[in-house]
Amino acid sequence: MRPILLQGHERSLTQIKFNREGDLLFSCSKDHVINVWYSDNGERLGTYDGHNGTVWTIDVDRSSKYLVSGAADNTMKLWEVSTGKCLFTWEFPTAVKRVSFNSTDTQIVCLTEQRMGNQSALRVFDIQRDDGGDGTNQSLEPVSMFHPIGSKPTVCAFAHTSGLIVTGHESGKVALFDAKTGEEVNNNERAHMDTVTDLQLSPDRSYFITSSKDKTARLHDTRTLRVLKTYTTETPLNSASIAPLKPYILLGGGQDAMSVTTTSLRQGKFETRFWHKIFEEEVGRVKGHFGPINTLAVHPSGKSYASGGEDGFVRVHHYDESYFKAKPYGDLEIDD
Numbered sequence: 001m002r003p004i005l006l007q008g009h010e011r012s013l014t015q016i017k018f019n020r021e022g023d024l025l026f027s028c029s030k031d032h033v034i035n036v037w038y039s040d041n042g043e044r045l046g047t048y049d050g051h052n053g054t055v056w057t058i059d060v061d062r063s064s065k066y067l068v069s070g071a072a073d074n075t076m077k078l079w080e081v082s083t084g085k086c087l088f089t090w091e092f093p094t095a096v097k098r099v100s101f102n103s104t105d106t107q108i109v110c111l112t113e114q115r116m117g118n119q120s121a122l123r124v125f126d127i128q129r130d131d132g133g134d135g136t137n138q139s140l141e142p143v144s145m146f147h148p149i150g151s152k153p154t155v156c157a158f159a160h161t162s163g164l165i166v167t168g169h170e171s172g173k174v175a176l177f178d179a180k181t182g183e184e185v186n187n188n189e190r191a192h193m194d195t196v197t198d199l200q201l202s203p204d205r206s207y208f209i210t211s212s213k214d215k216t217a218r219l220h221d222t223r224t225l226r227v228l229k230t231y232t233t234e235t236p237l238n239s240a241s242i243a244p245l246k247p248y249i250l251l252g253g254g255q256d257a258m259s260v261t262t263t264s265l266r267q268g269k270f271e272t273r274f275w276h277k278i279f280e281e282e283v284g285r286v287k288g289h290f291g292p293i294n295t296l297a298v299h300p301s302g303k304s305y306a307s308g309g310e311d312g313f314v315r316v317h318h319y320d321e322s323y324f325k326a327k328p329y330g331d332l333e334i335d336d
Contacts, residue, residue, distance in 0.1 A: 033049065231251060
C-alpha cells in the first residue's frame with residue numbers, strides 16, 4: 001500500500017474531510033489555508049483563501065456545493081466548493097473550534113471556545129439553500145445559542161436527528177443537547193478520563209466514535225450515550241474514524257507535539273492503528289508521519305483513508321486487494 005503524499009500546507013494539519021462521494025478531500029491547517037484535492041491521485045484542485053488565522057475545522061455538505069470553515073480569526077465562513085468564492089462570513093468574540101452540517105444540510109452547528117471572559121458557546125445557524133440564490137443571503141443571527149454548563153466542549157456534531165447535538169468535553173464527558181433550547185438531554189460524565197479530541201459519526205449517525213488524551217477511543221450509542229466498545233492504546237489519541245465495509249476502527253495520535261523532538265518514530269507512536277470494531281483488538285499499523293497524527297478521515301466507500309499530521313503532510317492510502325480479502329479472525333469474521 002503506497003501512500004500518496006499531499007504537500008500543500010506549511011504547518012500542521014488540523015482537520016481533513018472527504019465529501020460524500022469521496023472524490024474530493026478537503027484539508028485545513030495552522031497556516032490559514034484550506035486545500036481541496038482529488039482523492040484518487042492527490043492532485044490539488046485549488047485553495048480557499050480568506051482566513052487570517054489557524055483554520056481549526058471544516059465540513060462539506062452532502063451535495064458538495066457548500067464548504068463551511070471555522071478559524072482562530074474568530075470567524076466562520078461559507079464557501080462555494082466549485083469556485084472557491086467566500087459567500088458569507090459570521091464573526092464571533094472567540095475562535096471557532098468546530099463546525100458541522102446536519103444530515104439535511106439545512107443547518108450548521110458551530111462551537112466557539114472559552115477565552116478572555118467569554119464562555120464557550122454552541123450556535124446553530126440556518127443555511128439558505130434556495131436554488132435560485134447564490135448562497136450569500138445568510139442570516140447573521142443564530143436560530144439558537146447556548147452555553148454548556150460545567151466542563152467546556154471541545155467537539156460537537158448533530159446527532160441522529162437535527163434536534164439534538166452531541167458534544168465531547170474537556171473533562172472527558174460526552175453529552176446530548178437540545179438544539180433549540182440548549183437543555184442537556186443526556187450525558188455520560190465518565191465517557192473518558194481526559195479531554196475528548198475528536199468525534200466522528202457512523203454513516204447513519206446511530207453510533208459515533210470519540211478519541212481522547214486518556215489513550216482510549218470509544219464507540220458510543222448516539223441515543224443512550226452508552227459506551228459500546230473501548231479501544232485502549234498506550235499513547236494519547238488525536239483522532240478516530242470508523243471504516244465502512246470492513247469492521248475496523250482507525251486511530252491516530254502520538255505523544256504531545258511539544259515533546260516529540262526527543263524520540264524516534266517508533267517510540268513516538270506516530271502510526272495509524274487499525275483495530276477490530278467488534279473484538280477490540282489491534283489488527284495492524286501503518287507508519288509514515290514524522291510527528292503525531294492530528295486528523296483521520298476514511299473514504300465513504302471504504303476503499304482508502306487519509307491522515308493529516310503535525311509534519312504538515314496529508315497521506316492518502318488506497319488499500320491493496322489483500323485488505324478486502326483479509327480475515328484476521330477466520331470463521332469469526334463478519335461476512336458482508
